[in-house]
Amino acid sequence: MAVTDRAARAAAADRFAAALAAVIFAAAGGALVFAAIRFVAVAVGSSYSPWQAIGVPAEHGGRIALLFLAFVVALLVLVAGLRRRDPLLRFELQDGAVLVRAGALEDAIRAELLSHPDVLRVSPRVRVRDGEVWAEVDVAVRPLADVGSLCALGVAGARAALCDGAGLPAGEPRVHVEAVRVRDLRKYL
Numbered sequence: 471m472a473v474t475d476r477a478a479r480a481a482a483a484d485r486f487a488a489a490l491a492a493v494i495f496a497a498a499g500g501a502l503v504f505a506a507i508r509f510v511a512v513a514v515g516s517s518y519s520p521w522q523a524i525g526v527p528a529e530h531g532g533r534i535a536l537l538f539l540a541f542v543v544a545l546l547v548l549v550a551g552l553r554r555r556d557p558l559l560r561f562e563l564q565d566g567a568v569l570v571r572a573g574a575l576e577d578a579i580r581a582e583l584l585s586h587p588d589v590l591r592v593s594p595r596v597r598v599r600d601g602e603v604w605a606e607v608d609v610a611v612r613p614l615a616d617v618g619s620l621c622a623l624g625v626a627g628a629r630a631a632l633c634d635g636a637g638l639p640a641g642e643p644r645v646h647v648e649a650v651r652v653r654d655l656r657k658y659l
Contacts, residue, residue: 487550494547559598561638570638572596578631579605583624588615590650594628603632605643613652621647 504520511518519528527533559575561568579594591610596603605628611620624645632638650657 490547490550557597559596559603561598561603568638575603575605575632575638579607579628582627582631583607583609586620586623588612588620590655596632599641602641603638604641605632607643607645609645609647611647611649613649613655615649617647617649621645 504524507518507520522528526536557572559570559572561570575596576594579596580592583589583592588611589609590612593608595606598604607624607628609620609624611617624647625643628643628645632643
């Protein structure tokens with residue numbers, strides 16, 4: 471799969487998550503405003519309820535159904551948030567075990583490779599297999615960049631970030647370098 475396809479899907483997922491969070495916060499803010507209006511109405515002895523103005527059911531069965539729907543939405547948001555968590559990697563060494571967040575190693579690889587002026591985007595994925603850390607790195611580079619030398623640079627940079635920087639036993643990183651097309655360059659700038 472191409473680097474640009476993965477990057478586009480990741481960017482779309484991030485935009486969707488940000489839009490979903492904005493909608494949830496707006497709905498929660500509106501609910502708090504309506505609750506404050508209702509409390510003020512009760513405090514002054516009025517029977518006015520802003521909930522009836524937007525069609526919230528007045529009977530208990532309808533409100534229970536709305537609360538159940540809100541519970542299901544909250545569970546879905548929770549599952550979506552947990553799915554994007556940063557896994558904890560465990561390395562068994564002679565003197566004990568080392569626990570490292572995968573995101574920290576991915577950030578080290580990303581920082582190492584983004585220092586090259588032709589590199590536009592780096593998408594690393596780190597995991598543990600057979601006691602060694604394995605990295606798969608997708609790199610998007612400028613058009614007309616030397617893909618072969620950047621691939622060798624990417625392997626060396628990933629090994630430097632994992633072995634030299636973190637001191638972890640690492641397998642050979644898999645680096646895929648793709649030069650973006652000129653018309654797609656604006657997505658990366």
